[in-house]
Amino acid sequence: MKNPKFNRADQLMLGLKDRCQKLNAGEKFLSVRQIMEEFGVSQITVKQAIERLCESGVLEARDRSGYFVRRDRRYGRIVSILPAGNFGVRHEFTRLLTQEAAEAGFEHEVILFGENPEGIARMSDVRADAIIFSPFGLDSITAAQLNQLMLQPVPVVLINCSIPVENCRYVDSDNEFCGVLAATHLLMNGHRKLALLQTEPDFRVVRERISGFLKCAEAYRLPVELLNPGIRSGENSPAKSYEFFSAYLDANPEPPFTGLFTVSEDPTREVLRAIREHRLSVPDDLSVISLEHSVTPAIPGLTSVNSRRDKIAHCAIQAIRAHFDHTPGIPFACKITPEIHHGATVKNLNLN
Numbered sequence: 001m002k003n004p005k006f007n008r009a010d011q012l013m014l015g016l017k018d019r020c021q022k023l024n025a026g027e028k029f030l031s032v033r034q035i036m037e038e039f040g041v042s043q044i045t046v047k048q049a050i051e052r053l054c055e056s057g058v059l060e061a062r063d064r065s066g067y068f069v070r071r072d073r074r075y076g077r078i079v080s081i082l083p084a085g086n087f088g089v090r091h092e093f094t095r096l097l098t099q100e101a102a103e104a105g106f107e108h109e110v111i112l113f114g115e116n117p118e119g120i121a122r123m124s125d126v127r128a129d130a131i132i133f134s135p136f137g138l139d140s141i142t143a144a145q146l147n148q149l150m151l152q153p154v155p156v157v158l159i160n161c162s163i164p165v166e167n168c169r170y171v172d173s174d175n176e177f178c179g180v181l182a183a184t185h186l187l188m189n190g191h192r193k194l195a196l197l198q199t200e201p202d203f204r205v206v207r208e209r210i211s212g213f214l215k216c217a218e219a220y221r222l223p224v225e226l227l228n229p230g231i232r233s234g235e236n237s238p239a240k241s242y243e244f245f246s247a248y249l250d251a252n253p254e255p256p257f258t259g260l261f262t263v264s265e266d267p268t269r270e271v272l273r274a275i276r277e278h279r280l281s282v283p284d285d286l287s288v289i290s291l292e293h294s295v296t297p298a299i300p301g302l303t304s305v306n307s308r309r310d311k312i313a314h315c316a317i318q319a320i321r322a323h324f325d326h327t328p329g330i331p332f333a334c335k336i337t338p339e340i341h342h343g344a345t346v347k348n349l350n351l352n
Helices: 008-021 032-039 043-055 087-103 116-125 143-151 175-188 204-219 237-251 266-277 309-325
Strands: 059-062 066-069 077-083 107-113 130-133 156-159 169-173 194-197 224-227 259-262 287-292 303-306 333-336 339-341
Touching (some): 175 204, 175 259, 259 266, 266 287
Parallel strands (some): 194 224, 287 303
16 A cells, blocks of 8 residues: 555644643634634645544534534444554553543444554544554555644554654553563572573564563573564464473573573463473573463463553553543553563572
8 A cells, every 4th residue: 555645634633623622621722814824834735634623523614603622422432453463562551542442431332453454444444432542563554644633633652562653642662661560570589691592573562672671681691582583474383382492492401591581472382392302491491480460370370570551451441541532641652561470480489
């Protein structure tokens, strides 16, 4: 899909929508003449932008009185556009967002998409008070796509990504801090020989987790053995992780590290299986810490860093609710702090 060109009316609509967000519901908006003078545009351009804002419910035209800011819930519905290819995201966020939306007084609908251009294109057909969009993990949001998101007449909240642009609403886990927490937990338990197994393709979130782990280790001048199976998009991450780590243990029956960080949840089961099959004990011979998303751990007893998807869903819905309630102090951008889940797969070497 080619990125669309944005005309003067689109650009004006962005500016006017930002202005509306700073006003209270019921406040009088600028007149056509004031907009023409302030933005240096023609009357036709102003009318095109104003008509779109009125059609979407951002502004209301009153006879002989001008335009006024609206904060009404027109549909009572939030639509979430989620990637079809990521089962964990679409399954768990469907449940979490539906629950949070109901508590905030909204119905909730989910639309699935394949790639980011497709997901963004679907927004033009949406009839809802707000949109939640989770980009596909492999893709980055381009400048043109971001313009499309910002041009939507209704509030759009991005989840599972961070775009530090003014007036862009997003909620994301602090992925780099996930890596920091994993390294810190191993260090606090006396581990000075560390390794990191990249159990996923080279996604942005994976790079950020790795970066956090390495920065923390570097601060303590500890070497880290990087183990990379070279998993590509579309490949079976658990199977590839198992094959790679089994081969590694064949060549290194006594690993030169005591603490291992696996950067994702699902492949960790297979990593633990490879360890057992090589007659190593977790945590006595090798400590393992991984990353999890659910409040209830998917692998019983696993020590993990929890990215708190439940908090991401809560903050996304609250950002939408705050828009309509005009609640002050709600940030446009929100980074969720991950938490350690204390399981039984990390040994405290300080007690030896």
